Amino acid sequence: xxxxxxxxxxxxxxxxxxxxxxxxxxxxxxxxxxxxxxxxxxxxxxxxxxxxxxxxxxxxxxxxxxxxxxxxxxxxxxxxxxxxxxxxxxxxxxxxxxxxxxxxxxxxxxxxxxxxxxxxxxxxxxxxxxxxxxxxxxxxxxxxxxxxxxxxxxxxxxxxxxxxxxxxxxxxxxxxxxxxxxxxxxxxxxxxxxxxxxxxxxxxxxxxxxxxxxxxxxxxxxxxxxxxxxxxxxxxxxxxxxxxxxxxxxxxxxxxxxxxxxxxxxxxxxxxxxxxxxxxxxxxxxxxxxxxxxxxxxxxxxxxxxxxxxxxxxxxxxxxxxxxxxxxxxxxxxxxxxxxxxxxxxxxxxxxxxxxxxxxxxxxxxxxxxxxxxxxxxxxxxxxxxxxxxxxxxxxxxxxxxxxxxxxxxxxxxxxxxxxxxxxxxxxxxxxxxxxxxxxxxxxxxxxxxxxxxxxxxxxxxxxxxxxxxxxxxxxxxxxxxxxxxxxxxxxxxxxxxxxxxxxxxxxxxxxxxxxxxxxxxxx
Numbered sequence: 001x002x003x004x005x006x007x008x009x010x011x012x013x014x015x016x017x018x019x020x021x022x023x024x025x026x027x028x029x030x031x032x033x034x035x036x037x038x039x040x041x042x043x044x045x046x047x048x049x050x051x052x053x054x055x056x057x058x059x060x061x062x063x064x065x066x067x068x069x070x071x072x073x074x075x076x077x078x079x080x081x082x083x084x085x086x087x088x089x090x091x092x093x094x095x096x097x098x099x100x101x102x103x104x105x106x107x108x109x110x111x112x113x114x115x116x117x118x119x120x121x122x123x124x125x126x127x128x129x130x131x132x133x134x135x136x137x138x139x140x141x142x143x144x145x146x147x148x149x150x151x152x153x154x155x156x157x158x159x160x161x162x163x164x165x166x167x168x169x170x171x172x173x174x175x176x177x178x179x180x181x182x183x184x185x186x187x188x189x190x191x192x193x194x195x196x197x198x199x200x201x202x203x204x205x206x207x208x209x210x211x212x213x214x215x216x217x218x219x220x221x222x223x224x225x226x227x228x229x230x231x232x233x234x235x236x237x238x239x240x241x242x243x244x245x246x247x248x249x250x251x252x253x254x255x256x257x258x259x260x261x262x263x264x265x266x267x268x269x270x271x272x273x274x275x276x277x278x279x280x281x282x283x284x285x286x287x288x289x290x291x292x293x294x295x296x297x298x299x300x301x302x303x304x305x306x307x308x309x310x311x312x313x314x315x316x317x318x319x320x321x322x323x324x325x326x327x328x329x330x331x332x333x334x335x336x337x338x339x340x341x342x343x344x345x346x347x348x349x350x351x352x353x354x355x356x357x358x359x360x361x362x363x364x365x366x367x368x369x370x371x372x373x374x375x376x377x378x379x380x381x382x383x384x385x386x387x388x389x390x391x392x393x394x395x396x397x398x399x400x401x402x403x404x405x406x407x408x409x410x411x412x413x414x415x416x417x418x419x420x421x422x423x424x425x426x427x428x429x430x431x432x433x434x435x436x437x438x439x440x441x442x443x444x445x446x447x448x449x450x451x452x453x454x455x456x457x458x459x460x461x462x463x464x465x466x467x468x469x470x471x472x473x474x475x476x477x478x479x480x481x482x483x484x485x486x487x488x489x490x491x492x493x494x495x496x497x498x499x500x501x502x503x504x505x506x507x508x509x510x511x512x513x514x515x516x517x518x519x520x521x522x523x524x
Contacts, residue, residue, distance in 0.1 A: 007113065014073050016063055024323075046416070080116050105145070111146075155188050155279035158191065165308055172232045180244050182244045188223070191304070225244070356473050385502045407422055433454075437450070
């Protein structure tokens with residue numbers, strides 16, 4: 001009986017949500033422990049740049065499709081359910097229920113022995129927030145499968161790149177005086193991402209966890225306002241003045257969070273709602289059943305914050321909240337496609353034409369260095385020129401509920417397919433020839449920005465040259481789209497021409513001597 005309740009190394013595991021924040025860190029740990037891992041991904045290309053991509057089996061499929069889920073589970077001994085709907089619409093609970101039912105039915109049909117689910121920590125009862133109540137519903141649905149289900153409930157997960165951590169950091173950095181919702185007085189028990197990953201992996205070989213629901217957290221519980229003060233201390237900032245007021249509801253709180261931090265109100269709302277309830281562990285069974293002697297796992301909130309900040313400073317952010325979610329389909333021509341083709345049945349004034357602004361510059365450098373310079377756009381680096389105009393555009397977008405420039409980027413030098421770069425999304429990357437970005441800021445239409453490199457023949461110079469082409473494409477939506485295009489067109493000469501010349505300067509500048517690389521493990 002014990003054997004059926006454990007999944008030893010060498011077994012095959014399915015991980016859903018491998019492109020997300022937790023799943024992207026769980027997979028390499030499972031591989032290091034000797035498991036065979038299969039990932040179900042709606043967009044497999046989002047995993048291509050991961051260092052472990054060639055060590056896993058990637059199955060393309062949608063968690064909403066029963067056949068896809070069954071195919072992915074076939075031959076698996078265990079499965080991780082790391083799928084959470086962050087929809088803000090009224091049907092999110094039905095959507096969560098449907099996804100969990102599809103997963104449970106597939107686990108039964110394919111004879112999966114163990115299922116592990118990462119849910120939300122919080123008191124039980126009728127007063128749960130809608131999103132936390134949905135997590136409880138998912139737990140019950142998963143238990144209808146024939147597999148032994150282990151539920152791990154966590155509250156605030158602290159780690160470089162997590163949504164909870166980014167909210168906390170930006171609130172503290174940007175607001176020396178905070179008028180806050182009353183939930184800042186709610187007691188919570190944060191947990192480091194490395195602690196979460198320890199429990200997620202240890203439960204496979206701990207038979208006592210089969211069929212159990214376990215609360216996981218760090219060693220200390222505190223009001224959220226004390227967590228903010230701890231963050232300020234670790235950032236070396238003066239003590240923050242926190243003034244709770246009772247009128248800020250979860251909805252208003254999420255809008256407030258969206259205004260100040262990189263996290264959108266859509267994602268912030270379930271996090272704010274979760275703190276409506278006291279979120280602390282009811283017991284320490286998880287720590288008793290799955291103890292850890294790893295000194296690198298932070299045990300307290302302060303250590304978790306310190307660890308996360310050190311990895312941000314060392315540019316060792318393994319995954320980020322902003323990379324999760326579907327890839328936008330621009331529907332515009334790219335690369336060798338013919339731009340500007342009208343769409344059948346659409347008159348020009350209705351947005352049937354794709355407008356194109358294409359510019360090219362010769363750079364005395366090799367394609368790789370040019371491409372590296374292109375990949376630095378966005379985030380703290382800026383856009384090489386007219387950064388004030390970019391910031392104004394970001395403020396305008398943020399004012400109407402868009403992401404603005406707040407999301408930044410996971411790494412200042414390297415980009416992956418599917419990642420966010422401020423209010424852009426990487427929707428195409430072929431190193432070192434092409435980078436394609438799709439706009440996620442609000443525009444009355446669809447906008448993309450594409451960079452392509454073309455190596456020169458090198459016959460007329462002693463060194464290599466590269467032609468860099470930047471192509472902006474826009475398909476307007478109705479008359480407002482046309483007005484928008486012609487309104488911003490005069491600015492393109494300043495913004496895009498400046499960007500190209502900035503990239504040229506960066507690519508032609510001799511590289512500095514490499515510094516000693518940072519050591520240590522990522523705060524998985």
